[in-house]
Amino acid sequence: MKAGALRHLLTLQESSVATSGSGEASISYTTVGKAWGSVEPLSGRELEWAKQSVANVSHKIRLRYNPNYAVGPDWRCTFSGRTFYFASVLNPDERNRELEILAVEIV
Numbered sequence: 144m145k146a147g148a149l150r151h152l153l154t155l156q157e158s159s160v161a162t163s164g165s166g167e168a169s170i171s172y173t174t175v176g177k178a179w180g181s182v183e184p185l186s187g188r189e190l191e192w193a194k195q196s197v198a199n200v201s202h203k204i205r206l207r208y209n210p211n212y213a214v215g216p217d218w219r220c221t222f223s224g225r226t227f228y229f230a231s232v233l234n235p236d237e238r239n240r241e242l243e244i245l246a247v248e249i250v
Contacts, residue, residue, distance in 0.1 A: 148205070149179040153220040155212065172219060180206040180220075182227065185245075200230050204244040208234065214242055 156172040163169065183203050204220065204227060219228045227246040235243055 148181045149207070151180055151182050151222050153178050153180045153182075153204070153206070153222050155214070156219050156221065158217045158219070175212060175218075178206050178209065178212075180204055182222070199247050200245045201248050202227060202246045204229075204246050206242045206244070208239045208241055210239070214244070220246075 154177055155175045157175050158170050158172050160168050160170055181204065183205075185201060185203055206214070214229070214232050216229050216232055218232075219226060221227070226249050228249060229244050229246050231245040233243040233245075235241060
């Protein structure tokens, strides 16, 4: 992965579920850290492929692998006032070099 492609400073957030006394669940997000990554809208072909496995996916996010973060599909990231919820997190070839994330942007 070329460093020049990682031009977006992303704030990574992990979800947690809290249950109130009445049994009502609420989801909150805690900032885990920041990382440089790339955020790309999916091309037509990629979009068709992604929608077969995960509905409503709109972007692919790439990050360097970091063993300190257990990034999963319950995470999200923000940058420049935009929020992306992770639908799928892939570790290409299980090489622990980068993560490819299929994400949904909520407007």
